Amino acid sequence: MSHLGYSCLMAIDRDHVLRSAAALLTRRSTATMDEVAKAAGISRATLHRHFAGRDALVRALEQLGIAECEGALDRARPEEGPAAEAVRRLVREIQPAAGLLSFLYGENQLWEGDGLNEGWQRLDARIGALFQRGQRAGEFRIDLSPVWLTEALYGLIASCAWATLDGRVASRDFPTMIAELLLGGALRREEP
Amino acid sequence: MSHLGYSCLMAIDRDHVLRSAAALLTRRSTATMDEVAKAAGISRATLHRHFAGRDALVRALEQLGIAECEGALDRARPEEGPAAEAVRRLVREIQPAAGLLSFLYGENQLWEGDGLNEGWQRLDARIGALFQRGQRAGEFRIDLSPVWLTEALYGLIASCAWATLDGRVASRDFPTMIAELLLGGALRREEP
DNA sequence: CCCAGATGAGACATTGACGTCTCATTCTGG
DNA sequence: CCAGAATGAGACGTCAATGTCTCATCTGGG
Numbered sequence: 001m002s003h004l005g006y007s008c009l010m011a012i013d014r015d016h017v018l019r020s021a022a023a024l025l026t027r028r029s030t031a032t033m034d035e036v037a038k039a040a041g042i043s044r045a046t047l048h049r050h051f052a053g054r055d056a057l058v059r060a061l062e063q064l065g066i067a068e069c070e071g072a073l074d075r076a077r078p079e080e081g082p083a084a085e086a087v088r089r090l091v092r093e094i095q096p097a098a099g100l101l102s103f104l105y106g107e108n109q110l111w112e113g114d115g116l117n118e119g120w121q122r123l124d125a126r127i128g129a130l131f132q133r134g135q136r137a138g139e140f141r142i143d144l145s146p147v148w149l150t151e152a153l154y155g156l157i158a159s160c161a162w163a164t165l166d167g168r169v170a171s172r173d174f175p176t177m178i179a180e181l182l183l184g185g186a187l188r189r190e191e192p
Numbered sequence: 193m194s195h196l197g198y199s200c201l202m203a204i205d206r207d208h209v210l211r212s213a214a215a216l217l218t219r220r221s222t223a224t225m226d227e228v229a230k231a232a233g234i235s236r237a238t239l240h241r242h243f244a245g246r247d248a249l250v251r252a253l254e255q256l257g258i259a260e261c262e263g264a265l266d267r268a269r270p271e272e273g274p275a276a277e278a279v280r281r282l283v284r285e286i287q288p289a290a291g292l293l294s295f296l297y298g299e300n301q302l303w304e305g306d307g308l309n310e311g312w313q314r315l316d317a318r319i320g321a322l323f324q325r326g327q328r329a330g331e332f333r334i335d336l337s338p339v340w341l342t343e344a345l346y347g348l349i350a351s352c353a354w355a356t357l358d359g360r361v362a363s364r365d366f367p368t369m370i371a372e373l374l375l376g377g378a379l380r381r382e383e384p
Numbered sequence: 385c386c387c388a389g390a391t392g393a394g395a396c397a398t399t400g401a402c403g404t405c406t407c408a409t410t411c412t413g414g
Numbered sequence: 415c416c417a418g419a420a421t422g423a424g425a426c427g428t429c430a431a432t433g434t435c436t437c438a439t440c441t442g443g444g
Contacts, residue, residue, distance in 0.1 A: 029300055043392045106298045108221055141380045147360050148369050155351025163343045177340050185377030188333045235422045
């Protein structure tokens with residue numbers, strides 16, 4: 001029956017190819033299929049055996065990004081403890097996927113059609129619920145909607161990932177910069 | 193001598209074409225030269241008489257974006273009064289250019305080469321100076337660098353412009369959402 | 385050893401966007 | 415009204431990326 005599917009060898013390779021592509025496209029989102037193949041250390045023919053075309057590759061990266069986000073969200077335990085601490089945990093857990101996310105964020109092809117992947121909606125709902133929980137608990141202000149806070153979180157992640165690649169922000173500061181700005185803002189807190 | 197240049201008529205048209213292109217590319221950043229021409233109500237031939245090619249068009253849009261930002265910065269009087277108020281004025285003044293900026297923000301072609309337009313460096317310096325002024329005055333916290341605050345401002349503008357296009361954020365809330373999040377953060381302030 | 389599956393290298397056609405060109409038509413200022 | 419400038423429509427040619435195909439080679443399990 002093996003003529004119908006792929007051997008187990010291709011499964012592990014596929015993941016490696018996917019991650020190489022993510023790393024490359026994070027830097028140069030317009031990279032050629034040729035460059036993607038080279039970056040993964042395989043030939044263009046083999047790349048096409050894994051992914052039917054560029055579109056399929058981008059869709060697979062989208063799935064990977066969604067899966068990484070959901071994993072990060074799971075590990076962050078968003079229902080547990082103060083909402084602010086949960087946000088800090090989430091940002092910390094999501095950092096490894098930030099590059100991939102910033103690539104996907106700029107891939108308009110994923111957003112303009114009506115075929116919006118429901119994975120993003122699930123994520124939006126879960127992150128929005130976290131912010132809402134913080135509002136209900138009196139931790140977060142209520143004049144910024146959960147939807148906007150979620151959107152702003154994505155935007156800050158993409159910004160910081162890009163600034164990190166350019167060396168304008170140190171990689172080790174990533175979680176602090178995002179979480180502190182998102183939670184506390186630029187204004188200095190009153191002394192207690 | 194008119195065979196060497198263009199009549200004054202093309203000058204006003206050029207601006208109209210530029211703004212039509214900005215409006216279209218804000219929505220579909222991969223729009224064709226054909227679509228750009230149609231959106232401006234002119235033929236592709238005429239579009240090429242104004243801009244040598246797609247690259248020239250993008251560069252012209254970059255110049256327009258820089259000019260709009262510098263104008264907004266001038267009108268916001270960043271040296272005047274409390275830094276937080278200056279930031280609020282800046283965000284309000286920059287809103288009309290937000291769509292164009294979010295397009296430019298995603299145009300990697302502008303950033304990856306070493307031919308970075310010095311206009312952006314001027315803007316970075318001016319906005320960074322505003323945040324630094326706030327830090328020196330004790331208004332802003334010092335654990336978030338001016339460079340990062342500037343980057344975050346760009347990111348929030350792009351996020352909010354995009355969310356506005358999709359109807360997830362109301363256009364009239366744009367200045368408040370950005371300025372309040374950037375300045376105050378999501379955490380509820382202590383009652384004084 | 386042998387063979388099926390996987391790979392690499394490369395040729396090939398296709399496609400979509402781009403840039404250039406021509407020519408008839410329209411507009412405009414004198 | 416008229417000459418020159420500007421425009422629209424469209425026909426090309428070009429080019430880079432893509433997707434498909436073939437064939438020689440490699441590899442690992444039986």
